[in-house]
Amino acid sequence: MTLSGGHFDYARRLSEIEKLEKPAGDAGFWDDQEQAQKVLKQISEHKSWVEAYRKVETALGDMDALRELASESPDDFPAHDLDTEAAKFTQLFDDLETRAMLKDPNDSRNAIIHIHPGAGGTESADWAAMLYRMYLRWTEQRGWKTDLLDLEPSEEAGIKSAVIEVEGEFAYGYCKAETGVHRLVRISPFDANARRHTSFASVFVYPEVDEVPEIQVRPEDLRIDTFRASGAGGQHVNRTESAIRITHLPTNIVVTCQTDRSQHRNRDSAMKVLYARLYQKHLDDERARNATIENTKTDIAWGHQIRSYVFQPYQMVKDHRTGVETSSIQKVMDGDLDEFVRAFLLTGATGKYARSRQQGGQEDEEL
Secondary structure (H helix, E strand, O other): OOOOOOOOOOHHHHHHHHHHHHHHHHOOOOOOOOHHHHHHHHHHHHHHHHHHHHHHHHHHHHEEEEEEEEHHHHOOOHHHHHHHHHHHHHHHHHHHHHHOOOOOOOOOOOOOOOOEEOOOOOHHHHHHHHHHHHHHHHHHOOOOEEEEEEEEEEOOEEEEEEEHHHHHHHHHHHHHHHHHHHHEEEEEEOOOOEEEEEEEEEEEEEEEEOOOOOOOOOHHHHEEEOOOOOOOOOOOHEEEEEEEEEEEOOEEEEEEEOOOOOOHHHHHHHHHHHHHHHHOOOOOOHHHOOOOOOOOOOOOOOOOEEEEOOOOOOEEEOOOOOOOEEOHHHHHHHHOOOOHHHHHHHHHHHHHOOOOOOOOOOOOOOO
C-alpha cells in the first residue's frame, strides 16, 4: 500500500513478527525480564501496524463489494450505505497514512503535556483551563489513558498550570503537534465592559522515557521541597505538606506535583516529569550541536502562536503552520483536533515545529 509518507511494507512487518516470536517461545526467554519486555513491546508494535493495514484492506473490500452491488441494481441499492462504507475506508486509510508520518524513535512513546497560561491574568488562566479540557476530550476520543500529574488552580478562575500523562499508541507522535503558543480572541467574561481580549497559553509536549544512559540524575543535584497543596482537593490534601517541588540544580528545571494525597506518589510523578524534561533538553542540545535547529528558533519562540481560536467577532480556528481552518469552534474545543494534527504531520513540519525550545526551565516568561 502506497501512502503519502512512503511505502508501508506489510510483508516486512509480518517477517519481523515471526522473527521476534521464535525466541519468545524458548524456555529461557523470561530469564531476562527486561529484555523479554522489550521484545514483547516490539512484537506488539509490529502487530498494531499489521492490524491497522488489515482493517484498511477489509474496508476497501467491503466498499468494492457494495459498489458492485450498486452497479448491478442501482434502483434497489441505498446510496447512503455506500457513502457510509466509503467514509469508513477513508477514515481508516487516513489514520494509517498519518501513522506513517511518525518516524521519530520517540513517536511511539507516551506523552507528557504541560499547559501554562501566559500574560493576561484571569483571562489567560481561564484559557489554559479550556485547553486542558480540550486535550482531555481529544485523548478520550482517541481511546488513550490519561493521568493528571499536576494541576495548580488559579485564584479567581482557570489554572496556573496542568501536567497530563497520556498513555496510548504513538501518543507522543500525535501530541507533539500541539507544542507551541495557542492564542484566544473573545469577549472576556471577566470584563465588566464586555471588551474583546486576546490571551495566550503555551503547550509543551515531552516524550515519556525510561532511564537512558545519557541522562543521569544524581541525588545531590536535586533540591526537594514539600508544601501544602493549593485549591480544592479535600482536607487531607490541603492540611498536610504532601505537595512536592523538585529543582534540578544543574539546569534549574523545576517541576511540581500536588494532585495526590500521598507525598510519595507525588514525588514519583514529579520525577517522571523531570526525567521527561531532561530527556527533551538532551534531544534539543543534540540538535543544537548538529546545527539542525537554527532555522526554527524564531518560529517556535514565545509569542509566535501556532494556532488561533477566535470566538468573536466571528468564529474560526486556524492553524498558522498548515493553513487548516474551521468555523466549527465548539467541535474543536470538544476535542476534534485530528484534522489539525494530521495536516501538521503530512506537511512534513515535524522537525520544524514538533518540540518546544524551552531554555533553562524558565516557564514564567511572558507570552
